[in-house]
Amino acid sequence: MYKKIFINQCGYLPEMEKKVTFQADVPVEFKILKSDGSCVLEGKTEQKITNATAGEINYIGDFSSVTEPGRYYVIADGLGESDIFMIDDAVYQDVFAKAMDFFYLQRCGCDLDENFSGLFAHKACHTSDAIVYGSDESREVSGGWHDAGDYGRYIVPGAMAVAQLLLAYEANETLAAAYHAPVYYQTEGTMPAYLVELKYELDWMMKMQREDGALYHKLTCYHFCGFIMPEEEKDELIISPVSVTATANFAAVTAMAVRFYKKYDAVYAATLENASKRAYAALKNIDLPGGFRNPQEITTGEYEDACDKDECYWAAAELYKAFGDDIYRQDFEQWASQKIYHGYGWRDMGTYGNLAYLSTEYPISEELQERIRKSMIELAEQKYKTVSEDGYGTALLANEYAWGSNLDTANHGLHLYDAYVLTGDKKYLMAAAEQIHYLLGRNPMGLCYLTGCGTDAIKRPHHRPSGFLGKAMPGMLSGGPCDWLADEVVKGLFTKETPPAKCIADMTGSYSTNEVTIYWNSAFIQLLLSVWGKMA
Numbered sequence: 001m002y003k004k005i006f007i008n009q010c011g012y013l014p015e016m017e018k019k020v021t022f023q024a025d026v027p028v029e030f031k032i033l034k035s036d037g038s039c040v041l042e043g044k045t046e047q048k049i050t051n052a053t054a055g056e057i058n059y060i061g062d063f064s065s066v067t068e069p070g071r072y073y074v075i076a077d078g079l080g081e082s083d084i085f086m087i088d089d090a091v092y093q094d095v096f097a098k099a100m101d102f103f104y105l106q107r108c109g110c111d112l113d114e115n116f117s118g119l120f121a122h123k124a125c126h127t128s129d130a131i132v133y134g135s136d137e138s139r140e141v142s143g144g145w146h147d148a149g150d151y152g153r154y155i156v157p158g159a160m161a162v163a164q165l166l167l168a169y170e171a172n173e174t175l176a177a178a179y180h181a182p183v184y185y186q187t188e189g190t191m192p193a194y195l196v197e198l199k200y201e202l203d204w205m206m207k208m209q210r211e212d213g214a215l216y217h218k219l220t221c222y223h224f225c226g227f228i229m230p231e232e233e234k235d236e237l238i239i240s241p242v243s244v245t246a247t248a249n250f251a252a253v254t255a256m257a258v259r260f261y262k263k264y265d266a267v268y269a270a271t272l273e274n275a276s277k278r279a280y281a282a283l284k285n286i287d288l289p290g291g292f293r294n295p296q297e298i299t300t301g302e303y304e305d306a307c308d309k310d311e312c313y314w315a316a317a318e319l320y321k322a323f324g325d326d327i328y329r330q331d332f333e334q335w336a337s338q339k340i341y342h343g344y345g346w347r348d349m350g351t352y353g354n355l356a357y358l359s360t361e362y363p364i365s366e367e368l369q370e371r372i373r374k375s376m377i378e379l380a381e382q383k384y385k386t387v388s389e390d391g392y393g394t395a396l397l398a399n400e401y402a403w404g405s406n407l408d409t410a411n412h413g414l415h416l417y418d419a420y421v422l423t424g425d426k427k428y429l430m431a432a433a434e435q436i437h438y439l440l441g442r443n444p445m446g447l448c449y450l451t452g453c454g455t456d457a458i459k460r461p462h463h464r465p466s467g468f469l470g471k472a473m474p475g476m477l478s479g480g481p482c483d484w485l486a487d488e489v490v491k492g493l494f495t496k497e498t499p500p501a502k503c504i505a506d507m508t509g510s511y512s513t514n515e516v517t518i519y520w521n522s523a524f525i526q527l528l529l530s531v532w533g534k535m536a
Contacts, residue, residue, distance in 0.1 A: 004079035005030075006392065009441035009454030010095050011086030013535045014067040017430045020074050020082065021392050021442055022059045028076050032063045035071035035084065051391040053398045054444040055499030058391030083441060083455040092532055095440070095453050098475030099528070100179055102521050103165075103197050105465075105473055108153060108230065109142035109204075120465055120473055125230035126151065130219055130237035133295055139239060141219055144204030147301065148517040149463040151230050152220035155208055156303045157519040159249035160346045162198050162205075164522035166256055167355070169194060171526070172533030191264040199268075202257060205250055206275050208239070213282030215246040217292050220300035227467040227508075243292035244283065245303070248311035251279035252352065255315070255322040273323070280319055280328075283312060303346060310341040310350045317353035321360035329364070332357060336368055340375040344411035346519060351376070351415070373422055380419030383412050384431050392443050392501075393434030401500035403512055406449055406480030409435050410523035417530045433531050439477065439524060444501045449478045450524070451516075460508045462515040467508045476516035477524045480504060486512035 006021040022028045022045060032041040045059035066072065066087065074082040105112065105120050114121035129138040144153045145161070169176040177192040191199075208216045221235040254276035262269035282288070291306035305311075313335040320328035332353065335341075341350020354372050357364060383395040390396075395412035396405060413435030420428035434442075441448045441456070448454030451461060452474025459472050466472045483500035485491050489510040494503050504513040 003082075003446035005074050005076060005082040006442045006444075006446050007074060007082045007085050008437040009083045009085055009448045009456060010450075011088065011091040012437075013089060013091060013532065014069065014087055015535050016433055017064045018062070018066065018087075019393060019434075019437075019442070020061040020063065022061065022076060022079060023056050024059050024076075024079060025057055028059045028061065028079065030061050030074055030076040032066055033073055033075060035073070040068070040072070041066055049389070049391040051444075051501075053396075053401065053499060054391065054501040056391075056444070060391065083446075085441075089536070092528060095450065096175065096525065096528060096532075097180060098452055099450060099477070099521050099525050100194070100197070100475070102473065102475040102516075103145055103161075103201075103518065105475075106145040106518060107200060108144050108146050108151065119469055119471060122229050122465075123231045125233065126237060128237060130239045132216070132239045133241055133298070139207070141204070141207045141237075141239065143200060143207065144219075145201050145518050146230065149461065149511065149515045150220075150224050150300065151233050151464065152218060152224075152300050153204065154218040154220075154301060154303055155205060155215050155246035156217070156243075156249055156305070157346045157517065158201055158205060159246075159253040160344075160349070161519040161522035162201055163253045163256060163352055164344070164519070164526040165194075165198055166253075166260055168522075168526040168529040169260065172529035172536075175529055175532060175536070191261075195260060195264070198257070199261070202254065202272070205254075206271070208246075209250065209275055209279065210242060210282075212286060213247070213278035213280075214242040214286055214288060215250045215279060215282075216240060217243040217246045218301070218303070220298065222297055223299050225464070227464050229465060229468055238298060240295065240298060241292075242286075242288055244288045244290060244308040245292060245305050245311045247279050247282055247288065248308065248315040249349070251276050251283065252311070252315040252318040254279070255318040256356070258322050276319060276322070280315055283315065305347050307347075309335065309339075310343065310348055310353070313341050314349050314353035314356070317356035317360075320362060321356040324360075324362040329362070333365060333368060336372070340372055342376070342379055342415070344414050344523065345407065351418070355418070376415070377419050377422055380415050380428055383416055384419075384428060387416070387431040387434055392438055393431075394438045394443070395431070395435060396501075398500060401481045401483045401503060403482050403484060403486065404479045404517070404520060405482060406439060406477055407517075407520045407523050409438055409480070410477075410520070410527045413527040414523070414530065417527065420534070429531065429534055432527065433535075436528060436531060444499070445481075445504060447478075447504075447506065449480055451476045451478070458506050458514065460506050460514070462508055462511040475521070477520040478504070478506075479513055479515050479517075479520065482513045484512060
């Protein structure tokens with residue numbers, strides 16, 4: 001049945017603002033019912049929004065006053081009823097666990113434990129040595145996480161994913177450290193399972209560091225494989241050339257990681273520090289190319305990013321926070337004097353640098369500190385205005401329904417969260433929470449974009465193991481609506497007149513709207529744990 005009522009299908013923390021969106025042409029009278037049918041609230045919509053990005057009229061209802069834990073649904077005459085949802089202090093436990101389990105299920109180079117992985121268990125994959133492109137040199141580079149729906153491994157998005165997961169851990173250590181460990185984690189001693197999982201990616205990244213400190217950009221075959229299980233991909237593994245973006249991101253994330261791991265393993269923390277400083281030195285001492293471009297023979301994901309200044313900006317700030325050497329401060333402040341960078345994505349990464357600079361214990365410029373704070377708040381205010389004017393509470397602008405729009409949604413939420421931390425103004429926290437609600441069902445498609453969650457989740461993601469096995473791996477965030485019409489599936493379903501917020505196909509072939517990636521999941525987890533931590 002075509003939905004007319006939209007809520008967060010996974011539910012709400014009791015103290016959250018709770019809004020319901022109706023697709024309707026006139027004001028709506030609605031009821032909030034418990035699962036037993038008893039009515040707890042009768043309401044009437046007050047806010048009408050002409051929603052051009054969804055091509056519809058929306059009315060917004062508010063049921064924030066409902067706080068008692070339980071199962072609920074919304075009804076309205078002529079519009080039917082909503083999906084069932086929960087209100088509870090622990091409502092996101094399952095959501096978080098599944099989203100975090102995804103990283104283990106994306107592991108490359110090791111057997112996946114059947115007791116934990118179930119249908120998605122498989123033998124070790126991609127264990128052969130890889131050839132450095134353009135040479136006869138081979139290297140042992142097993143490990144790490146498969147990046148997305150394919151089996152490539154990439155430094156740039158891998159560093160972003162680890163950074164966001166570390167920030168999530170920092171924002172809500174109690175919840176992150178309570179992440180339940182599969183059996184195989186028990187050999188790791190006292191280190192939390194959460195950090196053990198991130199270490200698996202960091203270990204692989206260090207294998208990708210060249211002897212002079214620079215980082216090879218990625219590790220893939222020459223071309224994408226078909227929909228097979230990972231251990232069946234037997235083509236030759238190729239290490240692509242080094243890049244500034246990969247080297248700077250690696251320097252930054254290994255410096256960041258030092259403060260998390262030194263509590264549990266001082267030797268490992270020292271290894272991270274050494275790798276970070278060597279990579280940063282390589283940025284200054286080696287004539288690396290700028291934006292990475294695929295060698296002609298390689299057609300796998302490029303992560304090209306012609307601008308590498310924001311990556312260097314992040315690296316300088318992160319190394320200064322970690323180690324306190326004045327050269328890192330000088331480098332960051334020189335970059336920042338030219339431009340205050342922002343962004344949580346793999347292209348625009350300035351916010352990581354801003355957070356590091358603002359939170360270091362070492363001396364900083366008070367004038368620059370204030371400029372960064374002001375710039376971050378101004379950015380969040382722009383996003384808050386969009387949230388308050390949108391029928392579904394998303395911070396996405398009309399022109400932002402691009403490839404991976406759900407990543408942008410999560411990262412917009414993080415910018416709003418940052419403004420809350422900087423100002424204490426709760427409106428930013430509630431607007432950040434709205435991005436969670438959007439991703440989990442309060443969106444024009446009425447879909448929970450996290451597989452295996454909610455009552456109506458994505459079922460056919462562009463993900464090779466899921467496609468091969470005929471079942472969606474749980475806990476994966478779909479890329480979301482993209483009005484580029486960039487694959488054959490959506491070209492056959494939509495036109496340029498299709499509202500951008502509805503340009504998504506829950507079909508395996510739609511890589512431009514329904515793929516998954518580790519760094520979409522990391523953005524979601526950082527947002528979820530950050531907001532949850534402030535409301536717990």
